[in-house]
Amino acid sequence: MMSPDVIPADTWVELTHDELPIAAIYEWALDPAAGAVVLFSGTVRDHAEHRTGVTQLVYEAYESEVAPRLAGIAAEMRQRWPSVRKAALLHRVGMLGLTESSVVVAASAPHRDAAFEAARFGIDTLKATVPIWKQEHHDAGTDWGLQSQPIAQVPQS
Template sequence: MINTLTSIAKPRTEDSFVISFAPLSVEEVYKLADDPANGAVVMMSGMVRNQTDGRSVVALEYQAYEPMALRVFYQIAEEIRQTWTDVTRVVIHHRIGHLQIGEISVLVAVGCPHRSEAFAACRYAIDTLKHNAPIWKKEHWQDGSSSWVSIGACEQNC
């Protein structure tokens, strides 16, 4: 796997990478990942939950360094195709701005002829995104306090 961004990956036209203030659409992302060659489309939807480590969360705010984050998304797709060569589509959409409990913050979808590769590639995409992308979230707590956290600083179950 490539662990640096020394060679800037270029997005493929069949893939889709977005950072947006607008709400994300499960249906749109699924359609973007679909292809006649697919036997599977695996999608992961990350949502704002109402607690973290036992503390009540009322909202999250996401910020990103968009040019670098998109390059990380492109690199993830390139790495996926090096490992799972049959992948037909990679879709990564991340929301920024103020999100309420239950709203979708990230959608990752991978289309592939076989389900096992689609599952593995989708998991790789979200895990690598969380570790490498310059995206930060501010947790707004019920007690009125808040704190910024790099999503890369989250534990695996964040």
């Protein structure tokens, strides 16, 4: 697998405090050889497991670990689906309100199956392996997200 320290031009990984540029990510993922672009955007919703009245989320991250892990996921996407043309994995930190995007994963490929599968792998692996945590503000108080998972390694094929 490629070293995550060297991020190729066809890979966009980022951790940011800024609003995620959904349209720009989609435009970047376009490629003349790709007939499919799949873009997943995870947004802040008004409820969580056993919690109602969620008003905002605050994301924190082990920042120095995020980009290398995102790059590793992108490399694994390409290893599993070699036809992937472009791969993007971006996550936001800080305070986010309802309907704001907290995470975006995009994959472009010549055919939709590879694009869908690579994007699904990207978001699932990001959620399971990248050290990012969320604090939920809801009608009963403030808690760390119940869906938090222990940090794992990127699965190897």
